[in-house]
């Protein structure tokens with residue numbers, strides 16, 4: 001049982017005596033504890049006066065993390081939703097508990113709230129089961145959480161609560177029909193809630209304290225939804241990072257720096273110097289290929305981060321230009337040279353295939369980069385994903401390549417990488433196509449999924465004639481000048 005295995009350390013005192021709320025992460029515990037969106041939601045609800053009981057979805061069951069609570073006893077359910085495929089688990093949770101999924105039929109019993117990355121770009125796939133959807137960064141939604149707390153405490157009924165929450169510009173209230181909404185954002189990452197509240201050896205990164213030191217990304221690669229929804233780029237100050245890590249070091253000596261592109265942090269060098277002698281094991285979520293050098297690799301190595309990932313993303317310049325990746329062959333060559341100079345014997349490499357206009361030579365380019373890596377005496381482990389044209393990106397209106405087409409390309413790559421002795425891992429074509437459908441869903445999809453007994457079967461039928469129809473445009477992802485002032489604004493370029 002879950003409760004017998006998990007030992008947790010909380011970095012903040014648990015709130016008791018607040019209004020009980022079920023905070024649900026519809027995926028495994030290991031993923032939940034390492035998900036900073038989930039940690040931030042926990043912190044946000046507790047600060048607003050709620051007493052969060054965490055639930056996860058594991059082995060086909062909804063489980064309370066503390067092990068002794070029944071979700072049916074909670075009057076408010078808050079889902080933290082980061083990944084498209086987790087939407088399927090949300091529907092499973094309603095089926096397994098026997099709770100009515102459709103908000104208009106359920107009438108607030110329980111009251112169901114959604115937040116998390118999916119609400120930034122397209123919540124249509126779960127639209128009709130939500131009473132309320134918070135759009136954007138949870139730290140910017142505190143006033144609304146206090147209001148929610150007040151409405152529950154005062155015992156206001158479902159309709160009254162919906163009507164009060166509908167006044168917030170960052171909130172959708174589907175039973176009232178929806179409206180245009182804005183993403184909430186914070187200006188200063190010093191106000192961020194996105195660092196670990198809970199530590200556990202059972203987390204995806206072990207007992208590692210994770211802190212988001214950068215939000216948004218200056219590079220704006222065309223395929224990357226994160227750079228669009230988290231725009232404008234913001235960096236946490238060195239002082240603030242040091243303050244947070246110093247506190248966490250009382251509980252663990254493993255630290256993870258999280259961000260869209262951590263190597264862009266203007267004070268990364270100083271931070272790494274400060275970490276020397278303080279942490280036993282550092283991990284860094286992402287480094288730009290063109291920022292890698294032997295000194296940086298050496299420093300990371302000395303701090304226990306022995307795994308370097310390079311993301312050329314495509315095999316030819318034509319395809320990298322299409323992806324607006326802004327790196328060239330020379331950058332790749334330099335990175336390999338630096339990896340070799342640092343004495344590393346293996347790297348992970350990320351590529352995307354199935355791009356518009358992609359030809360055989362573009363696939364051959366991927367194999368060629370893997371071969372060049374081997375020629376440097378470095379073993380590449382290649383991870384390859386099909387392009388999923390996501391909302392908010394320049395690809396949002398194009399069709400994802402058909403499954404047969406993608407599988408043909410996958411076989412070609414797999415066989416040619418195999419011929420040069422390179423191991424490759426491909427994201428499932430079927431699940432990637434489902435991600436595409438969910439990420440580009442219209443609101444009708446939530447009704448189909450709510451009324452279906454065989455949801456994957458329903459998606460399979462839909463898939464054949466699926467067309468991306470940008471019906472998520474009620475979300476305004478533009479920044480508010482009053483919030484960001486003179487911060488550097490990243491534009492699609």
Ligand code: SF4
Nearest residue numbers: 217220221224227260
């Ligand atoms: S560098 Fe990474 S995080 Fe930044 S836009 Fe490109 S893919 Fe996204």
